[in-house]
Amino acid sequence: MSHFDIFIGETVGTALLILLGGGVVAGVVLKRSKSHGAGWVAISFGWGFAVLTGAYLAAGVSGAHLNPAVTLGLAISGGTEWSDVPLYMASELLGAAIGAFLVWVTYMGQFKAHLTDPEILAAQPAVEGMVDQKTAPKAGPVLGIFSTGPEIRHTVQNVLTEIIATFALVIAILTQGLNDEGNGLGVLGVLITSLVVVGIGLSLGGPTGYAINPARDLGPRIVHALLPLPNKGGSDWTYAWIPVVAPLIGGAAAAGLYNVAFK
Template sequence: MTNGEVFRGEVIGTAILILFGAGVCAAVTLRFSKAKAAGWIVIAFGWGFGVMAGAYTAGPLSGGHLNPAVTLGIAVESGKWGQVWVYVLGQMVGAMIGAVLTWLVYYAQFGANRETEQSLPTLGIFSTIPEIRNPVANLLTETIATFALVLPILAFGLTEGLGTSGTKTLIVAFLVVGIGLSLGGPTGYAINPARDLGPRLVHAVLPIPNKGTSDWSYAWVPVAGPLIGGALGGLVYNLAF
């Protein structure tokens, strides 16, 4: 795969991931959405379907990493670092595009927040917010959850036929749903630095009425935790398999 193919694939795939993922968060959060208050299970499946759609779309071009933590884990496992920067750049650009597209889809609903009786904070539509703000605990949650994503992704490659049949991508999508349902409660499970940082940057600059803070004091946690978890996934894979 050339650098151009990798970049295009990761931009397109990550944009689709964020469009689905931030989209389901907007659908469940915004007052004038038909899916208002549909709940955590809906959010978990929305993100899982986003992974599935984005990864299948990007797969022929880049392999569909869509996540710097996955890219890092694969690089640690394989020792191939040459295109890591291309993957990460594409993922960040794609994440920001996906966030802007979500804003456009729900433009009228965001606008309706201007005249409501109480301001509705919107950061949770775009990025993660911990339920209990404890940097050590939050970092551990993101590290463990991302480890639980990256190690299985690497191990799935050992099952003959999963990759060539395309079934691996579907299984990874369900893995993301499972992580959301099981491990997502404390922090909202970023498990992907681009997924959190790209939309957070977009949230900071978009003209969303009554949008609230972008919470930059927390922003390092959903970047550092997933990167640590991804690297640990690659290391444990090399040691155990």
């Protein structure tokens, strides 16, 4: 596949993934949304369907990695050229940022209503712009729509959780989901991957929100930091390295096991 195919497939596919995945979270979180309060099951299935849609769009174009951890795993396993890895990862990050921006556009009115609601403001220990940044909250009231965060802040546990969850995703892709060329998802692999994402959300997503994708977390977190949202709070940059580094470790570990035991 050409560099243009990789760029278009990964950018558009990841943007659609984040639009639908972030969109289901926005619908559940934002108070003036019709799906407000739908819960974790809705979020888990919503992300699974988001993967299904984005991956089917990109599978025939770029292989539908849509995730730097998957790209790294495929490079280690020999399915993707190392020279293509930077383009894959950059396209995925760009697509994730575009998708997050489109979530904001879609729910613009709900964001404004939510972030000016007296109950929401009263629940925040500090509001960005009204206090010194040293006392501002680590995570604002809508950051979870854009990126992940732990329920319990424990660095070792948070890192291990993301490694384990991403390992489960990438080993499933490598053993069950590859196309005939071995450089991306096949038609059946897209469905399998989507169901695995639902399973990870339901079973392993509780501790950290299951980033399992560095681009999915970092791109939208940057968008959150840049958007002119009133009272949005902090972007929690002290945690931001975990959903980037840990999934890459998990993806590499899965590829290592695949090379030794399954290839």
